[in-house]
Amino acid sequence: MKFEDLGLLPELLRAVHEAGYTTPTPIQTQAIPIVLQGLDVMGGAQTGTGKTAGFTLPLLQRLARHASTSPSPARHPVRALILAPTRELAMQVHDSVKTYSKYVPLRSVCIYGGVDIKPQIAELREGREIVVATPGRLLDHVEQKSVSFAQVEVLVLDEADRMLDMGFIPDIKRILAMLPKARQSLLFSATFSDEIKKLADAMLKNPQLIEVARRNAISETITHRVHLVSTDHKRHLLLHLLKESKLSQVLVFVGTKFGASRLATWLERQGVNADAIHGDKSQQQRTETLEAFKSGALQVLVATDVAARGLDIDDLPHVINYELPHVAEDYVHRIGRTGRAGKKGDATSLASPEEKFRLTDIEKLIKLKIEQVEVPGFDPGAAVKSEERGVRHGHLRERESRGVHGPRAAVKLPTPALRVPTVAADGFDFSKPYAPKTQPGADAATETVPRRPLRPVAALLGGLGKK
Template sequence: MSFAELGLIPELLKAVADAGYTEPTPIQRQAIPTVIAGKDVMGGAQTGTGKTAGFTLPLLHRISRHANTSTSPARHQTRALILAPTRELAMQVYESVCTYGKYLPLRATCIYGGVDMNAQIQELRRGIEIVIATPGRLLDHVQQKTINLSQVEVLVLDEADRMLDMGFIPDIKRILALLPAARQSLLFSATFSDEIKKLADQMLKDPQLIEVARRNMVSETITHVVHPVSSGMKRNLLAHLLRHQPDTQALVFVDTKLVCGRLAHYLERSGISADAIHGDKGQQQRTETLEAFKSGKLRVLVATDVAARGIDIDELPYVINFELPHTAEDYVHRIGRTGRAGHKGNAVSLVCAEEKHWLAEIQKLIKLEIPQEIVPGFDPEPEFFEAGTRSSRHRKPAAPETGREREAAAGPAPRQRTAKRPSKPMIAADGFDFSKPYEPAAAPTAGTAPADAQPAGHADASVPPHLRRPQRPIAFLLGGLGRK
């Protein structure tokens, strides 16, 4: 099947041919005709299968009737709104819109946070048909009354599960309330949990579910491997692996911004060209780092999950999970950065004992048992092979060395009656007998004083020595005698 058979207009077919595409991918073959027909769609496909073109091409086809060369802003109302969770993904979608729509007189812009709003305001005042935005910055423009959404005909939520699952629900609902009820809504993502599908069903009208593969399936072109390692040796193992692959690029995932920056600095000190990308970096820094990585000037990019959305490199050979994601679906998104467009890729995970339960959840989700390989010199903690894991069931027990271990290995001995354990002594070192009831000491006879007698104003002499507490001096103004 060719793109011409999907019903696209000639301007789009010419742009697709210029981009070097000859045959549509499975998600494109199913989604493009459905979107052109005006139906709501939930599209699920593996990352790197042409999902962006699956909604961009039919969107351009549907609003092409509004294309005009007039300079009046009134002739360029906002007709399509595409929401993305991160700046990088929004920029990637914007580039796709520009690539496929270059022969159409339609205007597009990308608005996101982290940069000055004034340039975006000037762009919106010119009149824009297609707006690609992150939810927070879009609401900023709504509050400033610099954008009008009353004429939107098509709404697209890219990476819909991530947007709905990570705190974007209030912003999405506010945006939906500003849109016309008679619109077409499209949700595209690599994964769909059951909870997200229930929520999406409330937002869409009789949606068409398009899944080109089973849900949460990973690409068959990706080779998975797990390296068990102790948590304290992860950095050393990562540097070791990168040194043994000197000519390959790698995208390394971590969980937090702090670890992201520190790990990139460690790799730099180890002689490996690396940089970090995370939410605390300015947009200019993030853009420059990403461009350096895409162009091959930067060998290793250390990133957090949110910042890595939108990194699109067709021939990226390695994705390394320095820390496993706490959500199994994020593993699918992470490794989807490699093995794209039919190329082979490698997904490497460094796993310590504390992360075993996350590894089990990932394997359950993708229905794949990932092989484990221990790198010599980088052994994991003994807890990694606790009872109940596959590794511990097939591992030979170590030969016992002590006499007690040999007896335990030989099996349980016949049960014998053991002597009763002697009770603790009831008489203290100072002679006090704890087994007898308390009796006050006898009063001293006249003219004599016990050896442990205390001067007046101190603890009662009748209190046994072992129960006495040292008396603290009391200030004179509080009724005491002060220090002597």
């Protein structure tokens, strides 16, 4: 089947062909005709299956009747709302909208947090038919009264399971309550938990179920392997793999923001062109880093799971799990960055003995025994090299030299310091309590130091008040 067989407008077909696409993917073949009929859709598809074009193309065709070149904002109200969980995914979807609407006069905008809200308000006031947004920033615009949902005809919820993981479901429900009841709704999710099913029941009306792969399925074009290695050896093994295999454009996943920054800094010191991307960086920093990685100027991108579903990189060859994810499903999302659209990919994991139970959970989930490959010199039982231990292990060598149960020879205690005299040259004894010096001839017992009269203190401040 070709795109011409799906009933799309000539303007859309022209944009699709210029983008280099000729044959639709399975989810596009199923979704486009159903969406064109105006039916609700509940789609189950893994990342990299082409689902973005599956809902973007028919959405543009349904809104084409409203296309206008008029500069008046009144001619460009919000008619389609696309919600995405992360900034990167929102930007990716918006890029697709701009690509496919090249020859259709429909306006679109992408709004997300982490950047100044004023330019986004200005764009919305100019009029935009299609709004691609993250839930939190969209609600900020609702409070600013810069967006109206009165004429929304289509709602798309992309990566619904990721929305659930990130705690956006309450925000989604708030947004749903503001939308017109008469609308077309599309929900796409890689997995369908009970919470997602409840959301679908509240959002969709007699939805058509589209599923192109079983739950938590992985691409057959991806090669999986795992290297068992001690935690102390992980970064050195990573460096060994990068240099010995001469890997280029490698996406490395770690568990924490601090760990991502620390690993990227260490790789830079070892002569590897690397940088980190995570939630603590500004949107401008994240965008610049991602663009450098996509262009090939950056060899290694170290990322947290915030990027597991938001990155769309053509022909990404390698994904490395520096740390195995705590949740087995995240393994599927991580490696989904490679082997996209039927292309070959490589997924490598570094697992310490403490992470073996996570590896077992992943293998059960994907129903695949991952090949364990031993790298000479990096097996988990190998002792840590002395030059790699550094100063932080110096106390271990000192302990070994003393023996397990204490020092082998008698330890000479330090000699006590010399006693400092307590009587000064003028006869003052520092060891005795201080007493004021009396004048010659005065009676020390009767001499008193004149004191200032006590000032009255208010009762509220602890005083006795007036008497």
